[in-house]
Amino acid sequence: MARLHRRRFLQLGTLLSLPLSLYRAAFAADTPPSERVRLGFIGVGAQGKSNLKAMMKNAVAVCDVDSNRLAEAANLVLKANGTEPVAFSDYRQLLDRKDIDAVVVTTPDHWHALLTVHACQAGKDVYCEKPLSLTIADGRAMVNAARKNNRVVQTGSQQRSAKEFRTACELARGGAIGSVKNILVGLPGVNFQPPPVADSTPPAHLNYEMWLGPAPLRAYNEKRLHYLFRFFWDYSGGQQTNFGAHHLDIAQWGLGMDESGPVFAEAKARFNNDGWYEVPQWTEIRYRYASGVTMTCGQDQPGGTTFEGDKGVIHVTRGKLTVQINGEKVATDKLPAVTLKLPVSTNHHANWLDCIKSRSKPICDVEIGHRSATVCHLGNIAVRTGQAITWDPATEQIINNPEAAKMIGKAYRAPWKLG
Known part of the structure; x- marks a missing residue:
């Protein structure tokens, strides 16, 4: 298979009117092109490539x-599908395409809302990474954008599609350990x-202005990008949102709080x-x-999520489920039967495509x-203000704390607007 050379790749960035037949050739023979959901991938770094x-x-x-990551991703598609994908450095050009049905958003967190809202407005369904x-x-x-535009939007919290987490939540909600009294979440x-390193000039292959997007303008520093963006408030919320989006999500599921919260x-x-980072080194959030x-x-x-009930304990983390009832460990093949059954997904990506x-x-x-x-954000607001937070999950407002209430949202740097 021929490799997509850099010269050819750069040419692709300007070819915004390629015929639909080019894309149809990229589909595998086992499924007719008319039945294939045609995807555009926005953000193709480590998790994006996954x-x-x-x-x-x-x-x-x-x-x-x-552009380096873009060329690498384009080559992966070429090698796997035998056809060059169309490549963009500006997501708006991708969203303008009528021959793309849905998008996968795997960018730093500060871009998630803009990309998802704009994709919904463009008539695209969305898979958006967590948080x-x-x-x-x-x-x-x-x-609101998903509902207004009738879009299918999947959050990339893939533990929802793993059997051990679903089983843990069924047991917790089904009364296997009695009434749940307390939950522990380890991050x-x-x-x-x-x-730390000094600020420097952005490398030629990176459009740093576009990377920042709606975030505040700051000098380029290599320690603020790629995986490390997670540890700066402008772009993310530390491990509280990184792993909390997994394990606090399971706590919510196990309590039946999918449309509410604490x-x-x-x-x-x-x-x-x-340190070189802004987020806390250690937290205890109640x-x-x-x-x-x-x-x-x-x-x-x-590590993971632990449900403590008045009759037992359930601990679940990736690949491991432990249940104790009345002080005795229960073998996984002898777990108590519960009548409550949660929706089943065995493949997070396939679930989205099916939906x-x-x-x-x-x-x-x-x-x-x-x-x-x-839930993650409320914890970070409590961390950053040093104050207790009273939250109304129905109105989604912080009560009697104007300083904390200001942190529910964040201003976007011009010219970016949400909507």
Whole structure:
């Protein structure tokens, strides 16, 4: 298979009127092109390539502000499908295409809302990586755009499609450990700690202005990009949103809170003032739900999600489910039967593609992703203000705390607008 050379790749960036037949050739022979959901991938870094490989047969377009990563992704598609995808450095050109049905958003978090809202407005269905949003207000705007434009939007919290997590939540909600009283959510700390480096000139292959997008204008620093963006408030929310979007999401699922959330949050935190990053090094965030259920989230808890009931304990993390009832460990092949059954998905990407065809809600619909992200954001607001937060999940407002209430949303840098 021929490699897509850089000269050819650069030419592709300007060929915005290629015939539809070019894309149809990219589809595998086992499914007719008329039945294939044609995908554009926006953001093709590490996680972006993972999503691309998972849905490669559907790939017809790729987009990234880093031309090196864009060329690499285009070559992956060429090698796998035998046809060059159309390549863009500006997502708006991709969204203008009528021959692209849906998009996969795998960018830094500060871009999620703009890309999802604009994609919905352009008539595209969306798979958006977790955490769904940078702010609570952004998340609600994403839900509204999906509903207004009748779009299928899947949040990339893939634990919803793993059997051990579904089983844990069925047991918790089905009464296997009695009434759930408390939840523990364990998160890693800052897991990349390179030494700080000086600001510098952006490399030629990166459109840094476009990378920043709606975020504040700051000097380029290589330690703020790629995986490390997660540890700066302008672009993300640290491990609280990175892994919290997984494990707090399971807590929400296990409580039946997919359309609601806690009513209170308070936090303790330690910051590394000599570090290169902004987010805390350690946190202990405590939540309370209207039902009286409490939850503690942070680095001192067992990794994953633990449900503590008045008759037993359920602990679940990736690839491992442990159940104790009345102090006795229960073998996985002897788990108690519960009548409550949750929706089943065994493949997160396939679930989204199937729902695009059926026009039904996916396993981690945008509202679910928004509510779980909100739990993460409330914890970070408590961390950053050092104040307790009283939250109304029905109105999505912080009560009697004007300083904290300002952090529900965030201003966009001109000329970017959400809507």
